[in-house]
Amino acid sequence: MAIVLFSIFFILLILGTPIVFAIGVGTAAALLVGGVPLEVLSQKVFSGLSHFPYLAVPLFVLAGMLMETGGISKRIVELANALVGHIRGGMGMVVMVATIFFSDISGSSAADTAAVGSIMIPAMKKRGYAPNFAAALVTSAGGMGVLIPPCLTMVVFGSLTNTSVGALFLAGFVPGISMGILLMILTYIIARKKNFPREERANFRKLLGAAKRSFLSLFMGAIILGGIILGIFTATEAAAVAVIYGFFLSVILYREIKIAQLPKILWDAATVSGIVMLVVGISYGFGWVIAKEGIPTKLAEFMSNLPGGKWVFLFAVNILLLIMGMFFDASLSVVILAPILFPVAVKMGIHPVHFGTFVVMNLGIGFTTPPYGLSLFIASGIARIPMSSIIKPLLPYILTMIGFLLVVTYVPWFSMVLPRLFMGY
């Protein structure tokens, strides 16, 4: 069965079939060959999707679309500028800090990149920064933003593997902020070497004004994370609160979105999340075949017989995920790899929350790498320069991220510190 599944999957994949159908056709054919009743596929799609945690996917997509409006990102950039603009290479710092802020209210890295990039890339060009450097900064920031909760990939990973999404959100926080700081240090070093300008230091009144104006937007992040930490609501409920809050902010308070625009936002959000959820649903059929064939067990046996067992496994997983991340969307990679790798990781004694964190981190780096990095794609679109021209200034950032990825992989403290502190893991 597994051979049929994988050969059909790869053939259709290479021929350019939508990936969800490559998985689906492969699974259906495998069931047929294995003499398994085909109801299994429909049954698995249905039972897979009927999990309450998944509701966070459309809700965070919708919240992101409501918050993506120009006004909110402008306020966030203004605050970031007042905070770090005066450091050398100030606008680069602003990109990082603004992305951290924006990731804190949005669940999708694509939205982070688009929101911050569409303001910062033109602004940096005007200030004399090379467009490809500006685009590289925005791209790498997008790769970091995945780790900062809320995060759609974490929702998918958590629900698929029955790991607490709230715990994953907390787990991403410290690695995300640390990565942001590392990327800012790197930017500072580059800025010193190339003598990039600094921006005027904001006086206290200006800073206070900027903080006041962006407070309501940033408060959403506090509601989501605070609500989960305090156990007031689950990640899914937090997502619904975020939608209502985002609606209140952008429709009623700031009046950036007209009521007449809402249906389009709603069906766009439904479409985007439907695309993600169909893959997730189909993957339950795929996962069922994988499990029935005992692939995770065999892989775990093979891995634990290798010298260095767990260490080699973690390294191999990183390499595999980095390559997957180069070609596939993050949720897709999770959906394909989690049924195979997650049981192995658990058998090898890796904590599910820790595993989830560096899986997501890996796929975040995948956002920044050619040929299919989503952030890279968006940033090059905004800067109107070819992707290939961004790669040179981007390279030190990618290497830094990969270096830190290895640290997070082998030092579970980074991911586990907050879940341990607040949720007793």
Place this chain on the structure above:
Amino acid sequence: MEARLLERISKRLNEVVKHLAAFLLAAMTILVFSQVLFRYLLEVPLDWSEELSTFTFVWMALLGASVGLKRNEHPRLDLFFNFFPKGMQKIVTVLCNFAILFMLMVLFVYGWKLTVSMKSQLTAALQYSVSFVYVVLPISAAIMFIHLAIQTIFLLDKKAQETPK
């Protein structure tokens, strides 16, 4: 003429589905939000909101996926595809579409069987037949089948390609 009729069917269908998905998403949001409100502000936890919102979600997700298919937005790997010559691209797409149509047929037929066989099973909280939820499987599979079949007919029909979109 026929080609345009087919296109209109696909488009109309999608319009209806789109609005329905939008409505379901709005309803789902309000349901989940009320769940929090009722628990904390009114201190009367709703015991049925999680079930109803989850089923609303399944409906919305599968209908949304069909809109994604209509818009050609399901991600695919075009790395190799782009290197194929034009004529081959068309043949490959048609063949792949047949494979997908086969899978959608499986989802439709067996989804329908499942729906019928679950008729007398009731949901835990609200006590209605689970068939009301299961039926979205064959429905969405059929919608996707219609969109994709029409797309494939267009690929095969030279005349249809010449008519402006």
